[in-house]
Amino acid sequence: MFSKVLNYNIFNKSKNELIKYITNLKKIHIISGNPEVLYSGLYDNSIFQGCSEENSVIIPDGIGVVIASKIAKNPVKEKIAGIEVMDEIIKLCEREGKGIYLLGAKQELLDECKIRLRDKYKGLNIVGSHNGYFDMDNCEDILQDIKNSQPHAIFVAMGCPRQEKFINKYMSDLPASIYMGVGGSFDVIAGKVNRAPRWMINLGLEWLYRVSKEPWRIKRLGVIPKLLLKVIYNTYIIKQKVM
Numbered sequence: 733m734f735s736k737v738l739n740y741n742i743f744n745k746s747k748n749e750l751i752k753y754i755t756n757l758k759k760i761h762i763i764s765g766n767p768e769v770l771y772s773g774l775y776d777n778s779i780f781q782g783c784s785e786e787n788s789v790i791i792p793d794g795i796g797v798v799i800a801s802k803i804a805k806n807p808v809k810e811k812i813a814g815i816e817v818m819d820e821i822i823k824l825c826e827r828e829g830k831g832i833y834l835l836g837a838k839q840e841l842l843d844e845c846k847i848r849l850r851d852k853y854k855g856l857n858i859v860g861s862h863n864g865y866f867d868m869d870n871c872e873d874i875l876q877d878i879k880n881s882q883p884h885a886i887f888v889a890m891g892c893p894r895q896e897k898f899i900n901k902y903m904s905d906l907p908a909s910i911y912m913g914v915g916g917s918f919d920v921i922a923g924k925v926n927r928a929p930r931w932m933i934n935l936g937l938e939w940l941y942r943v944s945k946e947p948w949r950i951k952r953l954g955v956i957p958k959l960l961l962k963v964i965y966n967t968y969i970i971k972q973k974v975m
């Protein structure tokens with residue numbers, strides 16, 4: 733069910749199998765394993781620890797990670813986009829009458845995101861929300877709000893590594909079952925940024941679309957070759973030395 737890439741266990745079944753897998757667990761942290769998260773974890777122990785917890789599942793969210801798994805000779809089945817997993821969890825919560833909590837993004841985008849979600853999923857219960865600009869070490873009011881509202885799922889859209897750090901730090905104190913860092917997904921749902929057209933997603937070119945819309949992202953792409961080089965080094969150089 734998992735492919736080993738640089739000491740990370742990456743989920744290697746389909747999106748539907750992931751949904752089945754998570755619904756059977758009491759508490760789960762879904763990590764959108766894009767190259768940025770995985771590379772940060774190599775140098776930031778708190779992120780790596782969070783990825784390695786028993787109740788964490790890393791999904792291969794990005795073509796860079798799919799390629800990395802092939803180089804590591806443990807290929808994952810397919811790319812699983814975090815925003816699509818979020819969508820499936822929302823549908824599940826809507827069907828089963830379970831609440832969700834939205835944490836992250838700027839206030840006006842968060843408000844728009846809630847309006848659009850309520851419009852799209854008529855039966856959805858958004859039990860609470862808070863923007864993503866607060867002091868993570870002093871946020872008792874937000875934690876209390878989450879405890880009071882008893883969500884089934886919490887989506888944290890504060891970018892990497894802030895969202896992972898928040899979840900790692902507070903997950904054990906909070907009552908929800910599903911915790912997921914969703915990056916810029918609230919901005920996408922609010923309509924501020926669009927996802928790439930389906931043909932680009934299918935060709936693994938979503939990153940190119942995002943860079944064309946937000947050119948400052950080009951700097952962040954540098955992490956993909958760095959991650960791949962690490963995987964090549966670990967797969968071919970270190971293993972050969974051991975042999």
Ligand code: UDP
Pocket residue numbers: 836837838863864865866889890891892894914915916917918919
């Ligand atoms: N953000 C936040 N708090 C912060 C920094 C960022 O809530 O302190 C939000 C930001 O408004 C945006 C999201 O986090 O909605 C980050 O999106 P980004 O596009 O960087 O994430 P990606 O999809 O690339 O992981």
